Amino acid sequence: MFKDFVGDKTIAIAGVGVSNLPLVEFFVKLGGKVVCCDRKTEDKFDKKTLDLLRKNCVRLHFGEDYLDHFDGCDMILxxxxxxxxxxxFAEAVKKGAVLTGEIELFVALCPAKTIGITGSDGKTTTTTLIYEMLKKSGRRCFVGGNIGEPLLNRIENIGADDVVVIELSSFQLHNMRVSxxxxVITNITPNHLDYHTDYQEYQDAKKNIYLNGNTKLVVNYDNDITRRIGEEHTDADTVxxxxTVDTGGVRIYKDVIYSGxxxxxxxxxxxxxxxxNVENYMAAIGAVGDMVSREDVHHVAVNFGGVAHRMELVREKDGIKFYNDSIASTPTRTAAGLRACNRKVVLIAGGYDKHISxxxxxxxxxxxxxxxxLVGQTAPAIKESAENAVSKRNTSLPIELCDxxxxxVQRAHDAAESGDYVILSPASASFDMFKNFEERGNIFKDLVNKL
Structure with a gap:
């Protein structure tokens, strides 16, 4: 029982974010003592959150020195x-504290089969496809991690016959010690270089998804880095x-996806x-093709309309279709969306600079x-790259910079004609203007609906 694991431990939660806040009441309910630490000052929290923290925590530490208060803590999340x-963290570990994270702790203690999905692009859609296929097959399954609700506070309701599908970011995998x-690794391309010290550290974080030699690994053969990862993984089953290539795993032949x-x-x-999205289906089939039927896969394929903020049709106005692809925070993700269109589009791009090329x-x-x-911090870099490419082709492309x-959004609308697609696909993160990509996408939808 997870309650026995918690016991009367003093548990510090470092960073009171979306994934950690629900754990406060959960640990207290199981008998633990909770210390919450966050870089934000007290006045940055809403009253409801502060009331919850004050009611349940034995200590609260806010502000720049929030990580200096782990004395007496048995565990730090x-x-x-x-x-x-x-x-x-290193100092606290020297004094006997265990440093972990919600997902690492969950995977280590979960009684059910776990399926983890990571990658630079496509992980949320692939995670959702796997979950939907398993659900259609009649299995009792849960989904979480970098998507949906926290998993740890549901662990007492999860049994050995269940399946848990977990989306994993490089942030969550960084220093993860269980698999x-x-x-599943959908692909690896440069990303989050504002957080990781370099591209190699980012790759190494992704590789932490398969530390266990018994882990079945599903990887993209068409991506150079994931292909090498798969070729190095000789301890267990690799799919x-x-x-384009028949590897004996999942492939395309005459417009049909084959498994073997x-x-x-x-x-x-x-x-x-x-x-x-075809690749996302191939990854999902590689992961759970032996757990679901062809009929289950087909049912999901013909009914699943996609995840919000991923090439999501917002509205059609005056013959112009507006698409929200706010999830596209990298050039490769935006490129994939553009290639899916059967015409040239009006593109809104730019945002927070993650130091990628x-x-x-x-x-x-x-x-x-x-x-x-273009808008945001990356606008000048995207403009320069586009101008260089257009110059090489001896063609022209109207480019507008917005404040x-x-x-x-208004400029894109004004530039479009009947039959055009206007697409928000920023090729950049959202943090220069928005809380996250969801907020950016929702504001885009609001603005489009007001046009």
Whole structure:
């Protein structure tokens, strides 16, 4: 029982974010004593959150020195956004504290089969597809991690016959020491270089998804890095998926997805557009093809309309379709969305700078964009890349720089004609203007609906 594990431990929660806040009452209910620490000052919390913390915590520490108060703590749950190598954590560990995170603790103690999904692009859709396929098969399953609600406070309701599907970010995998039973890596391209010290550290974090030699690994053969990872993983079952190569795993032949020699799904039956979504289905089939039927896969394919903020049709006005692809926080993700369109589009891009290169992104813009509207920190870099690509082609591309997000949406609308697509696909994170990509997408939808 997880209650026995908690006992009367003093548990510090470092970073009172979305994933950690529900754990406060959970640990107290099980008999634990909770210490909450957050960099935000007290006045930055809403009254409801403060009341919850004051009612349940034995100590509260806010402000710049929030990590200096772990004395007497048996365990520290680190928020994924706080690096594990902070000196205050090392000092607390020397004094006997255990440093972990919600997901690491959950995977270590979960009685059910666990399926973890990571990657630079496509992990949320792949996670959702796996969950929907398992649910259709009649299995009792749970989903969480970097998507949905926290998992740890549901652990007492999860049994050995259940399946848990977990989306895992590089932040959550950083310094993770346990692995799920099945690990899926959709792809790896440069991302989050504002958090990780370099690209290699980002790759190493992703590889922590399969530390256990018994983990089944599902990887993208068409991505150089994940292919090498799969080739190095010789301890247990490795399944490659590929659009072009028959590896004996999941492949495409005559517009049908095969698992080994067995036909599983016609590509034409997939409701959500784009070759990147075909790859997401291939990854999902590689992960749970032995746990679900072809009928289960087909049912999901023809009914699943996609996840919010992922090439989501907002509305059609005056013959112009507006799409919300706010999840696209990298050039590769935006490129995949643009390639899924059957025409050149009006693109709104730009946002927070994660220190990733836009050098090759200009070629995609030149090929798939008829009018480019830019906003945010990365606007100059995207503009330079697009101008270089257009110059090489000896063509032209209208590019507008905007001061506000509202202006960008209006300019994109004004540039579009009947039959056009206007797409918000920023190729950048949201944190320069918004709390997260969901807020950015929701504000985009509000602005579009007011046009």
């Amino acid at each position: 680190r928020s994924p956004g706080i690096r594990y190598d902070r000196p205050q 799920p039973d099945v690990a 490659f998926f590929s659009k 020699d067995e036909p599983v799904l016609k590509i034409s039956d997939i409701k959500i557009p784009g070759i990147h 836009y050098e090759e992104f200009g070629d995609v813009v030149a090929d798939y964009v008829k009018h480019l509207v 506000t997000f509202e202006e960008a």
